[in-house]
Structure formats: C-alpha cells, structure tokens
Amino acid sequence: MVEPIKFTTREERADLLKRAHFNVFQIASENVIIDLLTDSGTTAMSSEQWAGMLRGDEAYAGAKSWYRFRTVLESLTGMPHILPTHQGRASERILFELIGGPTKVIPNNNHFDTTRANIEHTGAKAVDLVIAEGRDPRSQHPFKGNLDPRKLEQLIAEVGAGQIPVCMITVTNNSNGGQPVSLENLKQVKAICAKSKIPLFLDACRFAENAYMIKQREPGQNKRSVSDIVREMFDIADGATISAKKDGLVNIGGVLLMRDNELAEKANNLLILTEGFVTYGGLAGRDLEAMAQGFTEVLDEDYLRYRLRSVQYLGEHLLKAGIQIVEPPGGHAIYIDAQDFCSHIPREQFPGQALVCALYHHAGIRAVEIGSVMHGGGEEKPSAPAMELVRLAIPRRVYTQSHIDYVIEATIEVFSQRDELCGLKIVEAPKALRHFTAKFEEIRSTKEKD
C-alpha cells in the first residue's frame, strides 16, 4: 500500500500538541509525518496476504480459512489448543479471567501494560523479575530480556507455588527495550516452574524477532533455522498469548495457545461468550487467512535480517551522536534513555513525555513514552519504573532508509536543543492505562529556570 504523507508546519504542530493536551495518542494520524507510535497492527501486508484476504471463507463454523490458520499455527508452535482472538489483550483477558484472582501473583520478565492491567483487573498481582542487566541501558548483555531465575525461586519461596497460577515470559521484552530472551533462560525458568508445577506461558508477540536474535547471539545457535528455534521456544512452554499484530504481520488478530485440556475447555467457553465461535474467535475468515500467511512469511530469514538490521541502523546513528539508547538495539524499536536525554527534567515531570512532545513538535514524529507515565505513578503503582524510555517503534515493511534518516536527523536536532525541553504535569488521568488518555500541562518554570 502507498499512503500519502501530509506535511505540517512547526506552528501547526505546536497548536495540535496543545489541543491534544500534550498526549500524542490524541493526535489524528494524518497530522503525523513519521508514525513510530507502535509496531502493532501497522504492518504493510504482502501481496500473498491480500490474495488470502480475497480467498477468506466466511462460514460461521469450520471455515476453510480456520483450518489453514490452525495448520500453520500447529506446525509453528506444536500446541494442541489454538484459539483465535481479535488481538493479544483478548487472549490475556481470557487467560487471566480463568487463572487470576485476588491473592494470586503472576511473574514475568516485564509485563506489558495490557498484560499487567488484565492481571490486576482480576485482583491478582503482576511482578517483574527481569535480570539486573535489563535495567541498565548501557549493559551489553546479549539477552537483557532474561528473567532472573533466582528472583523467581525467591518469589516461589515467599508466596508459595500455589499462589502462582502461571509464570509468563515476554519475547521480546517490549516494556524493557525490546530485548531478547535466550533459549537457555527459557529452559532454566521452565525447570524451576516444573519443580513447583507452575505452567510457563510465553507472551510471544515478537517470537520471530526473538528467535532471530537467539540465532545471532546465543552460542551454538547460528547454524539452526529460525523456524527450528521458534519451535523449540514454544516446545519449552505450556502455552502462549500472541498479538498477531506484531510478528503475525497483520493489522488485527491474536492467538491463545495452551496444552492443558481442562483449561482449554474453559477458555473455549469464554471465547464463545465474548469473542466468537471457536473457529473464528472475533475475526473474519479473511483475517485468519492473512494471519496464516503472515505467520509463515515472518520466518523468512532475509526479511528478518533486513528487519533487525534497519532497527540497528537507527540505533547506531543515535548512539554515534551521543544519544543514549537501550543497548544493544533490540528487535522492533529503539528505546531512547529519556532521563539521560533530558537530564534537567526530574522524573516527576516526565522527561520521556517531554521528549515525545519535542519530537512531534520539531519534526512531526510520533513516538511513545515507556516510563513513569505508562508504568509508574497513580494510586495503584506509586513506584517509578526502572527506566524512563521513549520508544521509536518501527512498523514492519513500511518505512525506507530515507524515512529512518529523517528520524535520525530530527532526533539529533532535538538533542542539540535539549536544554529547551520543559517538564510536564498530569492534570487529568484515569486509574488504569493512563498513558492513552492522560492530559498534561507544560511546567514552564523548568524551562525558565534553565
């Protein structure tokens, strides 16, 4: 698909920002020049996917498209129970409604915001157990998404295995720099879980990018095919939630996978209640076709090489200009260390949000804050997260190198004027998932003081 890019002026963007209460989720996408808000659902689909869309079988039950989708997912993951959902959080909602609840504790390397919110919605507690290196933007550890096995053992000893209905691992670790998880770590965590009879589920939105980084970075893996590594990742797990809007290469869709027959029966009942019949689950037949094709294409190693390399290219140029990012670059995005970028803005004044606003104002680039706005503060989460990050997420198969060069130049220009950025305060916010709708005001005094 080819889409027009509308150019706005700085003055127009200043006005748009003010009208959006300094929250870029509230800005119409036609007023965005380069949209790096998310890599989710923003993929350009291939000719084969579009062809599949036309072949979509829209029968209510047992459609051809369902069987094709199931065959692809079976061979990809080996999981016996495959439930289609309309997106990742629908899979999360079904899973945690069944196994969550007050007094339960659910660990992860780092929970994504919707995962955490779905867990907390049931009254359970979501705990992040990423390794210490994962909290240090400068650490060169190759698998900064790894879950710390000792912290997991400690948690089990503290709260008791009976209170932990599942252990999750997010591959790649989106809330913490898009960093990969190693096969070795998955096996270690699985062994600990198995001892305590705790099932291990993957949050597997970006499984192919994770597998490609295993191939590149983990000793002894570089001769294996990505599809082999993907299969081993799923073989270690007892189930998975997947948002197909990432490595499924589609604009909408999700999957819930599990081995346990009893849990699957309950999940199917919930699926029918709120998503749709088990052979379409909240999607059209054509969406299942696009997913089946996307989950196949994403294993193409030429595509993955190009994908990972282009993200790295952005990261390398920012680093060269002195902009601290989460190193080494992960799979789907570059995460700028906003606390380092805006060192004059205290955390309570949201340096990440200040940088997001500055990138939009200066160049019409839309990024997203992953820091105290998204993961900290509020009545429920008074403590701040480990890092104040700004994510530049790269949509799949959309932007060319010249778009990325524009992003590099603009970010470096903002960096050279960083002292002019001013902090923000929240003037209105909902209790959960506040980053989508929170309203901000600029704190002019920060700017004046500097």
Ligand code: F0G
């Ligand atoms: N888990 C992870 C790790 C995610 O990154 C996301 C979505 C979800 C679950 C939920 O999936 O959106 O299909 O319901 N991440 C998007 C992002 C929104 O921008 O990172 P969903």
